[in-house]
Amino acid sequence: MGITIKQIAELCGVSIGTVDRALNDRPGISEKTKRRILEVAREHQYRPDLTARSLARGRTMTIGVVLFDLYNRSFAQLANAIERRSRERGYIVHLTLTGKDPEMEKNCLRQLVQRKADGIILCSVNEGARFEEELRGLLTPIVTVCNRISDRWPYVGIDDRGAMKEAVGQLLRKGYRRFVYVCPPLADRGRVNIHTQEQRWIGFREALEDGADAVSGGQGKFETAVIAQRDYLDALRRLDLAAGTGKTAIVCSCDAYALEVMHDCRSRGLRVPEDVGIMGFDNIDMLKYVSPRLSTVHYDMEEFGTRAADSLIAWIERGEAPSVPSLAYRWIEGESV
């Protein structure tokens, strides 16, 4: 475990205070002595005791992270960015995964607080006054990501509502008049926190309302179906995508669903986009390898992670919650609609 300050002092024949000056780059020491001390420290692999130092500051220099899982490609990218940024800033990451289980999430939060994490980056499935009360009770800085909870906790995300509205606007301009909206999490609406999914869902409806006026003829002009259940592929198979007037656009609230839907449609002999259009949301990096290239909404998951870490650390170190502007997004014109 390396050499101690005391041992360095003995080896260099100087006082512990002098060694401390050299190691922490404080004045009151000659360049020559400083060089010698740093040399000895390096030789003997001296390592400052972070734990002791941070405890002195009343911190553990740890950041707790609470996500659903790492199978979701976006979360893997997010966790990667949070870890890198946190370590750059001198913090180490406690990673916990909830599998979208509300109770598991509460356990993770409690564990992180018991282990004295200086702050927590949380993607929550919980919501409501009671939960907010519990969060306040943790007395720990918390930055939310992916699912907003309330104004009390900084939220790192994009304007999902506006982004989905713009994206569906693109489909209308392409002439689509029949839509199937695929969003399994809507099945849990009211029971768990699906903030982001709800925002996208509102954006979808707003786009059609505005579109209805634009193309005139009113809402009736669009045939829409909503699939809000876990077995969304079964539900989709029961729909007659060929019926009615014109081609159907299957609007998926996440790329993950879009990939499943595209996979399923093609296994049924439906050509994308010739027979049916498919749109995703998230622009996960794996899309690069999937053809036809999925049309989707892009935002920078890297930036999410970096912002979340920076915002949390700002709160930890300055003592007050920072406000985070919503991040940028853009439509990705693929080949699937």
Added chain:
Amino acid sequence: MGITIKQIAELCGVSIGTVDRALNDRPGISEKTKRRILEVAREHQYRPDLTARSLARGRTMTIGVVLFDLYNRSFAQLANAIERRSRERGYIVHLTLTGKDPEMEKNCLRQLVQRKADGIILCSVNEGARFEEELRGLLTPIVTVCNRISDRWPYVGIDDRGAMKEAVGQLLRKGYRRFVYVCPPLADRGRVNIHTQEQRWIGFREALEDGADAVSGGQGKFETAVIAQRDYLDALRRLDLAAGTGKTAIVCSCDAYALEVMHDCRSRGLRVPEDVGIMGFDNIDMLKYVSPRLSTVHYDMEEFGTRAADSLIAWIERGEAPSVPSLAYRWIEGESV
């Protein structure tokens, strides 16, 4: 932060010892009293102080994890499994990522030791006597995964050499006689730890040697090229895949390279497998969405993570390094060769 044992004792009008019996399910307490105590504990959200408890056992109940990154799909699956299993066993995960930087890896290891992790799951890019000496110096149980270091540290993995040998045997049976082996990490051979990649590389060569005898005519019968550089796509483009006799099989040492290669070949108008065959290794879950389905080698990353966590915890709790048998693998017959 919930109620204390003392407060529960007061609320129930019993001794602290009685509350302790109830909470830790020890004898010497009536069912009725126990039920009342647990009820009060639940109502007031009592949380045992894990930190105190583990410190008493001389443990922090934390497991350090050192991986390259989470972009590599296999690592995301691995980290997910390690986290889940560790938490099931009462441990929390410190996640650190090295980006394959040897010095960063050493920093991560030091940090984890400074933070008193009970043990570490390590995917290393470092190797050699000097590094092993440093690892021993950490005085911490370490289980290696993905890259073996030495017999001193349990290694969770498959027989990569045998697996690649079998896979290439499949290509020989399909009639392939021309091969391009794509493995960028081989460029770092001797400089960093590429154990797994080296094993696969040996397996490839062994398959061709055996094959040469089998199909008779000797080694000369096969045309082989090896691409061991970072800009492997450029190198691949410089090869004339059409030349010579028969179709070429591009054997990629990881699915990640195979996906890039397939993407690149198709962008050049090469049909897979009609014009060129492509094989991967790892069977990452995303392959499901990529067509043609990549032929590859499957092993259970979930099991890697679970085994790694279990082996490390066994070492932590029993005090001696367990031996881990190498895990199962199987050839996945796709459509790409």
